[in-house]
Amino acid sequence: MNRLILSAALPALLLAACAGGPAPMPVRALSVDEVPRVMQTPPPHFPADLSPAGVRAADDHLALEEVEGAEAMAFVTESNRRALSALEGDRRYETFRQQAEAILTATDRIPAPSFLGDGIGNFWQDAANPKGVWRRTTLESYRSGETRWETLLDIDALARAEGRDWVFKGASCLAPDEVRCLINLSDGGKDAVVVREFDTTTRSFVDGGFSLPEGKHRISWLDADTLLVATDFGPGTLTESGYPFIVKSLTRGQTLAGATEVYRGDIGDGGYGVSPSVYRNAAGAVEAVIFRRPLDTFRAETWRWVGGRAVKLNLPERVGINGTMGDRLVFSVDEDWPVGGGALPSGALVIAGLDGLSEAGTSDAAVVFAPGERQSIDSVRVMSDSILAVVSDNVVGTLKRFDPASGGWRTTDIAVPANSAVGLGDSSRSRGEVFVSTQGFLTPPTLSLADVDAATTTELRSAPPKFDASTHVVEQFEARSSDGTMIPYFVTRPRDMAMDGSAPTILFGYGGFQVSFPPAYKPEMGRLWLENGGVFVQANIRGGGEFGPQWHQSVLNENRQLAFDDFAAVAADLHRRGISSPRRTGIYGRSNGGVLTSVTMTQHPELINAAVIESPLIDMLRYHELPAGASWIGEYGDPRIPEEAAWIARYSAYQHLRPDADYPRVYITTNTRDDRVHPGHSRKFAARLGEMGHDHLYFEDTAGGHSNDADPVANARRWARHYVYLAQQLMD
Numbered sequence: 026m027n028r029l030i031l032s033a034a035l036p037a038l039l040l041a042a043c044a045g046g047p048a049p050m051p052v053r054a055l056s057v058d059e060v061p062r063v064m065q066t067p068p069p070h071f072p073a074d075l076s077p078a079g080v081r082a083a084d085d086h087l088a089l090e091e092v093e094g095a096e097a098m099a100f101v102t103e104s105n106r107r108a109l110s111a112l113e114g115d116r117r118y119e120t121f122r123q124q125a126e127a128i129l130t131a132t133d134r135i136p137a138p139s140f141l142g143d144g145i146g147n148f149w150q151d152a153a154n155p156k157g158v159w160r161r162t163t164l165e166s167y168r169s170g171e172t173r174w175e176t177l178l179d180i181d182a183l184a185r186a187e188g189r190d191w192v193f194k195g196a197s198c199l200a201p202d203e204v205r206c207l208i209n210l211s212d213g214g215k216d217a218v219v220v221r222e223f224d225t226t227t228r229s230f231v232d233g234g235f236s237l238p239e240g241k242h243r244i245s246w247l248d249a250d251t252l253l254v255a256t257d258f259g260p261g262t263l264t265e266s267g268y269p270f271i272v273k274s275l276t277r278g279q280t281l282a283g284a285t286e287v288y289r290g291d292i293g294d295g296g297y298g299v300s301p302s303v304y305r306n307a308a309g310a311v312e313a314v315i316f317r318r319p320l321d322t323f324r325a326e327t328w329r330w331v332g333g334r335a336v337k338l339n340l341p342e343r344v345g346i347n348g349t350m351g352d353r354l355v356f357s358v359d360e361d362w363p364v365g366g367g368a369l370p371s372g373a374l375v376i377a378g379l380d381g382l383s384e385a386g387t388s389d390a391a392v393v394f395a396p397g398e399r400q401s402i403d404s405v406r407v408m409s410d411s412i413l414a415v416v417s418d419n420v421v422g423t424l425k426r427f428d429p430a431s432g433g434w435r436t437t438d439i440a441v442p443a444n445s446a447v448g449l450g451d452s453s454r455s456r457g458e459v460f461v462s463t464q465g466f467l468t469p470p471t472l473s474l475a476d477v478d479a480a481t482t483t484e485l486r487s488a489p490p491k492f493d494a495s496t497h498v499v500e501q502f503e504a505r506s507s508d509g510t511m512i513p514y515f516v517t518r519p520r521d522m523a524m525d526g527s528a529p530t531i532l533f534g535y536g537g538f539q540v541s542f543p544p545a546y547k548p549e550m551g552r553l554w555l556e557n558g559g560v561f562v563q564a565n566i567r568g569g570g571e572f573g574p575q576w577h578q579s580v581l582n583e584n585r586q587l588a589f590d591d592f593a594a595v596a597a598d599l600h601r602r603g604i605s606s607p608r609r610t611g612i613y614g615r616s617n618g619g620v621l622t623s624v625t626m627t628q629h630p631e632l633i634n635a636a637v638i639e640s641p642l643i644d645m646l647r648y649h650e651l652p653a654g655a656s657w658i659g660e661y662g663d664p665r666i667p668e669e670a671a672w673i674a675r676y677s678a679y680q681h682l683r684p685d686a687d688y689p690r691v692y693i694t695t696n697t698r699d700d701r702v703h704p705g706h707s708r709k710f711a712a713r714l715g716e717m718g719h720d721h722l723y724f725e726d727t728a729g730g731h732s733n734d735a736d737p738v739a740n741a742r743r744w745a746r747h748y749v750y751l752a753q754q755l756m757d
Contacts, residue, residue, distance in 0.1 A: 068683050070713065072646070075670040080646045083680075086712045090651060090705035092697065100708060101697070101725045108692075108724035111753075112746045121553055121748045126152070126741035128491050128548045135472050135486045138167060138460055139451040142203040142225065147174070148193055155736045156180040157193055159208075161225070168485055177228050178208065190728060192735045194218050198225070199246040201309030201455065207235065207244060207252075213698040214730025217241050235277065241268055241653075243300040250277040253301035253314070254284065261292065265649075266656035268298025272316060288316045288328060288335045295321035297656050301330075304349040307409050307454035312349040313379055322538075322659025323359070329383055338382040343574070347374075348407030354379050355393070355407045359539075359574040364390050372396050372573035374405065374414065374427070393427050393434045401573040403541060406452040406459050408477050413439075413459055415447045420501075420513060420543055420571050422447030424461065426480050437480045442468070444499075446543035460485075464546040466517045466561070467494035492551035496520060499544070504598035506567075507590040513571070514564040514595045515544060516604060517555065526606030529755035530560040532596055532633075536568030536588040537617035537660060539577035553748050557756075560605060566591035568617075582662040583672045589624045596625075596632040611635030611755050613747075616702055616731070617660075619643060623678035623710065626688060635754035636691040637747055640699055640731055643706040645677035646670065651703035679710055684717040692722045692750040694743075701731040722750065 072083035081087065088096040112118060130152040139146045145167045150157040158181075160174040184191040194209035204225050209218040220242060222234030235252060237244075243255035255269040258281055262271055270291060273284035290299045296319025304313045314330040324342035328335045343359035355376050362369040365388050369375055377390035393412060396402055403415040403422065412427040424439040424447050441447050442463050450460030450472075457477045464470040469488040475481070498520050503511040522528055531554065535542060542563055550561055565571045567580040568588040580588040596612070599605045610633050614622040619641015626636050646664050648654040662669035674680065691714070695707040704725060711723035724746060729735040733743060 068681050069717075070682070071680050072674075075646070075664075075667065075674055077647075077650070077665055080664070080670075084644075084647070084709070086709040089708035089712060090703065092704060097705075097708060100712065104711060104723040105725060108694075108722045108746075111722055112724070112749045113742075115749045115753065117752055118745055118749050121745035122741050124552055125549050125744040125748075126738055128552060129737035129741050129744075130155075131491075133489050135470055135488050136167075136172075137450070138472070138485075140203075140453040140456070140458075141198065146177075146196075148195075149174075150737050152738065154179070154181050155738045156184055156191065159193060159196065177225055178223065180210075183210075190214075190735075192730070196223070197244065197246065199249060199309075200305050201307075205231070205234075205246075205249065207246075211730065211735075212239065213728045214696070214732060214735040215698050215700045216731065217700055220244065233278070235275070237281070241298065243269060243272075243298055245301045245303045247274065247303055247311075247314070251275065253287070253303065254281070255299050255301060256281065258282075258284075264292055264294050264298065264655070266295070266297070266653045268296070268653065268656065270294050270299050270318070272299055272301050287330060288318075290318040295319055295656060295658055296323075296325065297653075302346070305454075306351070312351060313354065315346060315354075317346070322657050324659065329379060331383070336383045338379075339384070340382060343371075347405040347412075349379070350376070350407060350409070350412075352379050353377065354382060355405070355412060357402055357405070359578075362390075364388075370395050371575060372401060374402055374412070391433070394425070394436065396573055399572055401541065401570055401576070403447075403543075403570075404449045406449050408452065408457060408459075409454050411477055413449065413452075413475065413477055415449055417541060417543060417571060420515075420541070420565050421445065422463070422543055424475075424482075426477060439475065439480050439482060441482070442471075444544070446545055465544045466499050466515065466546065466563075467497060467551075469546050469548075488546075491548035492556050494551070494555075497555050502598065502602070504591075504594040506587065506594045508587060510567070510587075510591070512564065512566055512591045512595060514562055514598075516560065516562050516599075518560040518604065519555075519558055522558075522560070522604075524603035526600065526603050527609060528558070528560045528605050529609045529751075530562060530599060530605035530611065531751065531755075532562045532564060532592075532599070532610060532612045533618075534564040534566050534592045534595075534612070534614055534621050535616075535618045536564075536566040536580070536592065536621055537577075538568070539570035539574065540617075541565075541570040543571075549744050549748075553744075554751075559756075562595070562599060562604075564592055564595040566595070566621075581660060582669065585661065585672070586676060589621060589628060589676065592621055592625055593629045593632060596629070600632070607632055608634050609755050611637070611751050613637040613639070615639035615641065617642065619702075619706070620645065620661075620678075624676050626691060627678045627681040627683075627686070628676070630686060630688045634689045635751055636689065637750065638691060638693045638707070638710075639747075640695050640702050640733075641693070641706055641710075642702055643677075643710045644679040645673045646680060648706070651705050653701060654703065679706075679713065682710075682713050682717060682719075684719075686719075688714075688719050688721075690720040690722065690754065692724075692747070694724045694726070694746070696729050696731065696733070697725055697727045698729060699731045 072079045136147040159178040190213045192211040192214045194211045196206045198206040206223045208223045211218045220237040222231040240257045245253045252275045254275045255272045272288040275284040302315045316328040318326040327338045327340045341362045345357045347355040373395040374393040399419045401417045406413045424441045426437040428435045445463040448462040452459040459475045461473045472486040473482040500516045622638045623643045664670045695704045714721045
């Protein structure tokens with residue numbers, strides 16, 4: 026099945042500033058161990074009682090959790106006025122905005138391709154089409170220098186015609202011809218979408234076709250007249266996180282109320298809701314129908330729908346499904362899995378017969394590839410007779426093909442540029458092809474087409490450079506964290522930089538949900554930060570997936586503090602090496618990275634002079650009560666359980682703010698339409714900083730959602746505000 030999904034982009038830093046300001050004298054930074062994490066006396070607003078009722082009673086800003094509440098919107102209006110005056114009123118803002126917009130709307134960008142029927146599909150946004158057009162061409166035309174595109178759906182025109190702030194969130198098309206597609210449209214960039222059936226032949230919505238109201242749906246085509254749908258079927262059909270736990274078969278012409286239930290989880294389920302997936306062969310025939318029932322953020326049951334009934338598969342709870350090869354299932358295990366008197370190792374890529382998994386025994390389960398200590402499997406594409414995978418080796422990508430062979434699986438290396446991030450795009454079983462991208466901090470992306478059978482790649486497009494990379498170099502270092510673990514990080518710095526601590530430096534981190542951050546080309550950051558003499562640092566702290574499941578799982582729940590220690594250790598190491606100094610160091614993180622940056626600010630303000638805290642989780646004692654927070658209990662723990670509330674309370678930044686602390690002026694920003702990470706986190710943090718007398722900036726945009734993918738022109742303004750703030754704090 027072809028899928029063009031433009032959903033939540035993973036957090037990435039696109040920040041910049043201009044040079045200027047005197048160089049400071051080198052300052053000896055305190056090591057992580059020299060600075061106490063938690064003060065001896067409790068902060069003023071620290072709850073005396075960590076029960077949900079006690080936490081609520083200690084919170085004097087609950088009104089700011091009402092997304093459209095009068096008090097909340099008045100707070101947003103006044104905060105925005107002050108922030109825009111400070112940021113957009115800066116002499117650098119307009120230059121930054123123009124430069125960012127030129128990059129984000131450039132017509133020489135690589136059009137991200139997906140296979141669409143016999144051709145290639147692409148969703149494209151530029152200055153003339155800020156909401157974008159979904160379009161197609163042939164592979165031959167795409168290869169050429171003068172690609173001729175046919176517009177399928179103009180989102181700008183649709184939004185004007187319907188008077189809605191539509192944001193395209195992807196299309197799912199029915200294989201093998203991919204004429205009928207389900208179009209996902211978001212109002213203002215929210216994760217929740219409406220779904221409409223579209224015909225690529227007539228280039229129009231299907232009259233009387235499938236249509237679903239706004240919701241966080243999980244949908245898969247079963248056949249031309251049937252969908253498998255998990256959605257809001259009415260009262261009592263969503264979990265506390267607002268995700269579905271029931272799957273129904275929806276036949277053309279039926280209403281949701283008339284759909285037939287085929288699988289049911291439980292209202293107490295965690296994670297992101299039950300999801301149906303239909304796996305097909307190269308000709309479009311169904312090989313398997315799989316239901317995933319999440320128990321929490323990372324644990325799930327796997328069920329197979331066969332013969333009109335759901336059968337639970339004998340699989341570990343921590344497992345990722347990659348696809349099917351005939352009657353076999355390809356998956357990765359995120360925990361050691363006892364099988365046949367032995368154990369398959371965590372992090373391994375595995376294949377097993379579906380029939381065997383449906384029964385007690387799984388004797389035919391076999392390891393396709395087991396990563397080494399400093400390796401991980403980043404992405405996988407299952408083809409008809411082989412498997413293609415990106416294997417990260419010390420946070421650098423390699424590309425491998427795995428084929429069945431006598432006594433096991435044979436590995437073939439496919440050549441890719443050294444010291445690059447390697448990404449797999451859409452794949453076509455019928456063609457035996459996969460789109461492959463490569464890039465680095467100083468190397469623009471290159472798009473290639475992999476011929477899987479031949480184990481070769483052919484370059485299709487190469488993006489032109491957007492900044493002068495000749496002035497900078499990339500290095501990789503390691504910092505020793507509080508428990509002795511060595512934490513890798515990349516430094517992109519001026520080639521001739523003096524190691525005296527005077528370099529303005531952005532330190533980026535995420536550290537959660539097993540998300541890896543390999544080297545990536547960030548053109549706005551390069552143009553507006555590196556070209557002005559800045560340094561960019563990317564810390565691969567624990568919580569990510571850079572070294573496999575254990576790198577992530579080692580800092581879950583009660584061990585979360587170690588991820589924060591990792592980040593602080595990298596900052597301290599930068600100062601010890603003379604790469605930067607506390608006066609010139611700023612940190613950036615968004616979403617889960619907002620937990621990281623807000624905690625770093627409250628635990629180690631002496632290490633930094635700036636923090637961009639974007640779309641963040643901050644009030645970790647109430648995050649489960651702010652939609653869709655409860656879906657992440659597997660990552661952080663459950664504040665309703667006393668033992669778990671105790672470890673969360675040790676770091677939750679909202680409760681640890683102090684009036685007498687020496688915080689830098691921070692910049693907090695979020696989006697009213699963010700229905701993934703509630704804007705109440707940001708609002709309450711900013712309000713408490715203000716009442717304590719701490720200088721800060723808070724800006725809340727009104728459209729874009731968590732992904733901030735609604736409009737590249739609006740995004741340019743967003744980046745410009747970031748850049749101005751960092752320039753003020755680190756370069757002035």
